[in-house]
Amino acid sequence: MINDLILKIRNLEIGYGKETLYKGISFDIRKGDCIMLCGANGSGKTTLLKKITSLCDNIIMIPARIPKVAGFTTGEYIRLICYKDSDARGRLSAEQEDMLKDAIRMMSLDKLTDKDISLLSDGEFQKAGIASALARKATVILLDEPTAFLDAENRLSVLNALNGICKQTGCAIIFSTHDLNDGLKAATKVIALCADGHFRCSSENMQETVNGIFKGKV
């Protein structure tokens, strides 16, 4: 069990500027964890994710609302994230090409690699973002609201993909979301930024933890 540990977070503090939002945030990130992060609007979900990104090297955060810029194919878009490892003509090493292909296959984007990203559905575009994180062999992938603006079908498809990644690759995922019910189906652990100023984390009583979000709200 101990060997599974990727990152131990202890007594983390988050806030905007001088104002502290939450103190004493402590939880473990283990291999294969699919963690749902929930909280009201403005509770500090994105701030917490950004903070976690800065804690360790091999963490990649996929931001919310990346614009779908016309003029790039899905393949080119996924490749962009490996830009530091590519040569002047944009070519990657054979090993990295394989990783890229695996990531694309895992997200079932094989048929879409030559399609312009502006023509992808929001769900497919989100998956392309996840594929790029996989291609970089991240041990922890953070996603800021991957299900925002998605319809029910796309939402489930993205969440299932997240759960599948955790099981297959053993990397850990933390995703923030407002779609609590759908999120619970995919998550193995829940962390909640609650209105009463407390931080809650649980892998057993997930539903109860989620219910705690709005507790203490006046």
Add this chain to the structure above:
Amino acid sequence: MKSRKRIIWIWVAGLLTLAILLAADLSAGGLPSVDILKHLRLPRAVTAILAGIALSLSGAQMQSIFHNPLADPYIMGISAGAALGAAVATLTGTNNGIPAGLTIAASASSGALLSAIIILAVSKKFKNAGELLIFGIMMSFIVNATIPILQAGAESESLKLYYSWSSGSFSNTTWLQTAMMLTAVIIGTITALFNTKELDIIIFGDDFASMAGADPGRIRMTALISSSIMTGTITAFCGPIGFVGIIAPHIAGYAFSTASHRTKLPGTMLTGSIICIAADLLSRTGETPIPIASTMAFVGIPVVVYMLLKRPII
């Protein structure tokens, strides 16, 4: 896809060659003498090409770093800085014995450089591209408010001089000036071409750039330095020339159907040079030459409006 791109490259290169031949030879009817060719036509054609490369490449970089399809050095206030420099040199009427053209050029260069330095200095303070864009536009406003004040107290001779600079022209450049512009364009182009992968990434936003492990501030800084070196030098010798910086990147992106800078930037450079040579040819076909800025606006505005209506740009 690949073969289509090759055909476009050949087309564009052919068009450019034709434009250069036209610009150098046939515009005034009959074959020119070697002297005219050497001292008037060729420098003029080379100047137009350099201006086209510099302004369109600056425009392409600025549109990408500011996520704004209408950004270019003109809008960001770099051209305005050059204009202020030129206005100060001509309108305050300092007569120091140096030829007027050279004084304007030096002063306009300093103005462009100064506004670029101000933009670079404050760019770290701003969190996002939108704020920086607003700052640039505000700088343009201040400059545009200052020039009429200078004009009010100026003599008619210096007003004439300022007007002829501000309407823009590719003519009357010497080989020395051309060499200076060439140096600036080479530096700016190399900087831009080394930044292509980073420019691809910054299009998707600052957060995306950070996710890819890039530094958005540094990407923006590199692009701004490249743009201001080129724009400053070109504006100093040719006057403020708008539109080519906005439309060339869009035409290139449309023709090559890609937003990837590795293809788009070279395409933009070629397109920009063709536009400038064509505008120059057009502006001197009539009895009295039309200022290049006017030709550019008459040709440029319909193209921008057409593209806006036809499809969303960027």
